[in-house]
Amino acid sequence: QIDLISFNLRAAVVDRNDAEDRLLFPNDVITVFSQSDVRVPQEKRVRYIRLEGEVQRPGVYQVRPNETLRQVLERAGGLTSKAYLYGAEFTRDSTRVLQQERLDEAVARFQKDIELDSAVKSQAAATPEELQRIASEGQSARRVSGYLAGLKATGRIVLELGRNSNTISALPDLALEDNDRLVVPPRPDVVNVIGEVYNQNAYLYREGKMVRNYLDQAGGFTKRADDDNLYILKPDGSVVAYRQDGLLFNRFKNRYMAPGDTLVVPIETEQRSVRRTLLDIAEILYRFGLGMAGFKVLGDL
Numbered sequence: 195q196i197d198l199i200s201f202n203l204r205a206a207v208v209d210r211n212d213a214e215d216r217l218l219f220p221n222d223v224i225t226v227f228s229q230s231d232v233r234v235p236q237e238k239r240v241r242y243i244r245l246e247g248e249v250q251r252p253g254v255y256q257v258r259p260n261e262t263l264r265q266v267l268e269r270a271g272g273l274t275s276k277a278y279l280y281g282a283e284f285t286r287d288s289t290r291v292l293q294q295e296r297l298d299e300a301v302a303r304f305q306k307d308i309e310l311d312s313a314v315k316s317q318a319a320a321t322p323e324e325l326q327r328i329a330s331e332g333q334s335a336r337r338v339s340g341y342l343a344g345l346k347a348t349g350r351i352v353l354e355l356g357r358n359s360n361t362i363s364a365l366p367d368l369a370l371e372d373n374d375r376l377v378v379p380p381r382p383d384v385v386n387v388i389g390e391v392y393n394q395n396a397y398l399y400r401e402g403k404m405v406r407n408y409l410d411q412a413g414g415f416t417k418r419a420d421d422d423n424l425y426i427l428k429p430d431g432s433v434v435a436y437r438q439d440g441l442l443f444n445r446f447k448n449r450y451m452a453p454g455d456t457l458v459v460p461i462e463t464e465q466r467s468v469r470r471t472l473l474d475i476a477e478i479l480y481r482f483g484l485g486m487a488g489f490k491v492l493g494d495l
Contacts, residue, residue: 240256240372241256241257241370241371241372241373241374242254242255242256242257242372242373243255243257243263243266243370243373243374243375243376244373244374244375244376245266245267245270245376245378246375246376246377246378247277247282247376247377247378247379247380248273248274248276248277248278248378248379248380249267249270249271249272249273249274249277249376249378250270250271250272250273250274251270251271252270253270255269255270257370257372260369261370262367262368262369262370263284263365263366263367263368263370263374263376264362264363264365264366264367264368266370267362267365267376268362272361272362273360273361273362273378276380276381277360277378277379277380277381278378278379278380278381278382278429278453278454279355279359279360279361279362279364279365279378280355280356280357280358280359280429280430280452280454281378281379281381281382281429281430281453281454282353282355282376282377282378282379282430283350283376283377283379283431284350284351284353284368284374284375284376285348285349285350285351285374285375286349286351286371286373286374286375287349287371287372287373287374288349288371289349289350289351290347290348290349291349293347293348293349294346294347297342297345297347298343301339301342301343304339304342305336305339305343308332308335308336308339309332311332312328312329312331312332312335315328316328316329350431351368352430352431352432353365353366353368353430354366354430355430357452379429379454381453381454382399382429382453382454383398383399383453384396384397384398384399384453384454385397385398385399385403385408385451385452385453385454385455385456385457386455386456386457387408387409387411387412387456387457387459388456388457388458388459389419389458389459389460389461390415390416390418390419390420390459390460390461390462391409391412391413391414391415391416391419391459392412392413392414392416393411393412393413394412395411395412397411397412399451399452399453399454402450403450403451404447404448404449404450404451405424405426405446405447405448405449405451405457406447406448407451408451408457409447409457415459418461418462419459419460419461419462420459420460420461420462421459422436423435423436423460424436424446424457424458424459424460425458425460426449426451426455426456426457426458427455427456427458428452428455429452429453429454429455434449
């Protein structure tokens with residue numbers, strides 16, 4: 195006969211609760227189940243969060259019942275004086291899985307659009323030269339599609355903080371899941387300008403400098419620049435695109451830049467329908483923590 199006895203091992207061993215302790219006999223077997231074996235109430239699940247970077251006491255913390263991100267950071271002593279909260283990267287496993295599904299769907303739609311666009315244009319081609327150009331464009335788009343298919347989402351969640359946020363009180367009361375991770379970087383001293391400018395570089399950040407000031411420093415647009423589709427990759431994981439300002443290019447040029455911003459000047463291409471799709475995907479990639487990958491996609495077209 196086998197008797198099954200359930201008891202709280204943690205309470206017995208760690209907390210030394212005599213009421214939960216058990217007398218053991220020869221040939222007894224203790225089985226410790228994981229949370230995946232037995233689903234327990236949410237409040238009783240053991241969760242851990244990893245705090246890294248500019249935190250007073252970085253490390254792995256067990257999350258108490260109903261504890262939020264802000265409260266765990268308070269327990270960790272708060273932020274250091276060099277913390278750049280606006281650029282903090284918060285990632286979550288369940289979000290990564292969902293983002294990967296959506297990224298895969300976006301890539302699949304893009305691949306379908308490539309083949310449909312190529313087929314329609316090939317049927318309408320009037321000359322062998324035009325047919326060859328269409329084939330070349332399709333090959334280029336397929337190369338980008340293959341690159342996109344190999345990307346992996348990071349699970350980043352945009353915390354929607356202001357660029358001047360510098361205290362943990364600015365953080366949302368975000369409920370935590372097991373294996374969440376927060377990385378708080380130091381405040382960067384530069385703004386990056388990349389793409390079709392004469393001098394791609396990292397330039398010193400100065401308070402009050404705008405998009406146009408950094409464009410001037412970079413030597414302005416090259417002949418191949420697509421100046422209708424500029425965009426800024428923000429440190430918090432969001433994207434600001436010129437087309438969001440409609441036709442008001444001066445409004446976009448007069449935007450103030452933040453430390454760690456990256457201004458991207460894409461290359462001009464005749465494949466406008468494909469480029470529009472790529473720009474949309476580039477924004478998706480940056481929201482998934484893959485911003486530079488998004489720029490590489492545009493550069494490879």
